[in-house]
Amino acid sequence: MTRTVNLPGGTALPLIGFGTWELRRDAAYESVRAALDIGYRHLDTATLYENETDVGRAVKDSGVDREEVFVTTKLHPRDARHARRALETSLRKLGTGYVDLWLIHWPTGPGELVPAWEELLSAKNDGLARNVGVSNYSTAQIDRLTEATGEQPAVNQISWSPARHDPARLEEHRRRGIVVEGYSGLKNTDLSDPALTEIAGRHGVTPAQVVLRWHLEHDIVILPRSSRRERIASNFDLEGFELTAEDVAAIDALT
Numbered sequence: 001m002t003r004t005v006n007l008p009g010g011t012a013l014p015l016i017g018f019g020t021w022e023l024r025r026d027a028a029y030e031s032v033r034a035a036l037d038i039g040y041r042h043l044d045t046a047t048l049y050e051n052e053t054d055v056g057r058a059v060k061d062s063g064v065d066r067e068e069v070f071v072t073t074k075l076h077p078r079d080a081r082h083a084r085r086a087l088e089t090s091l092r093k094l095g096t097g098y099v100d101l102w103l104i105h106w107p108t109g110p111g112e113l114v115p116a117w118e119e120l121l122s123a124k125n126d127g128l129a130r131n132v133g134v135s136n137y138s139t140a141q142i143d144r145l146t147e148a149t150g151e152q153p154a155v156n157q158i159s160w161s162p163a164r165h166d167p168a169r170l171e172e173h174r175r176r177g178i179v180v181e182g183y184s185g186l187k188n189t190d191l192s193d194p195a196l197t198e199i200a201g202r203h204g205v206t207p208a209q210v211v212l213r214w215h216l217e218h219d220i221v222i223l224p225r226s227s228r229r230e231r232i233a234s235n236f237d238l239e240g241f242e243l244t245a246e247d248v249a250a251i252d253a254l255t
């Protein structure tokens with residue numbers, strides 16, 4: 001059973017998601033099919049990725065019930081003035097009547113910050129998105145949205161890795177009840193670092209698995225991406241070992 005975290009509205013968000021950035025056409029379709037076959041039940045795409053059609057087709061062809069798959073897509077800030085139309089286009093491409101999570105991909109200009117958020121809330125209220133959130137936002141920007149509308153994002157998807165570990169920023173999100181999703185955790189990590197290779201060797205796993213498991217120890221959602229089935233499987237296989245408190249502290253200290 002995939003570990004989950006509950007979003008404020010009660011939706012269960014799987015902690016292990018499959019990222020699709022830079023996967024296009026057949027590569028996107030085949031990778032998502034492999035991920036679903038392996039056991040992933042959380043898929044992350046975006047308008048910017050230009051693969052929503054492929055992701056949606058893979059979900060449909062997988063045989064897995066749509067209701068069992070948590071699907072995220074993201075709004076390009078340039079589309080903020082016609083956000084509803086952009087989401088409806090995404091839904092047509094995905095072939096679904098709703099998404100489980102709709103994010104603003106990165107902050108709009110200051111004048112559109114609150115209006116764009118209001119568009120996301122409207123889509124949620126109309127059932128087009130079960131949950132809404134943001135990506136690459138500062139805590140101050142999140143607070144501005146919350147103060148203006150009375151509703152805060154369920155999620156903030158941000159770059160996270162051992163080198164970018166920021167306990168204070170993590171705590172700021174926790175105090176607000178906002179789930180942190182980390183992206184580029186492997187891309188921004190030196191997997192040949194002696195601390196990681198030592199921990200990996202001791203547990204009989206790969207350094208990449210150690211880094212992904214470290215995210216889970218901090219209850220940070222992970223979105224690993226690969227087009228290779230064996231790597232997709234390895235990135236999902238994180239329950240057969242446990243990091244010690246000393247392991248976690250050593251990874252926290254990496255720069």
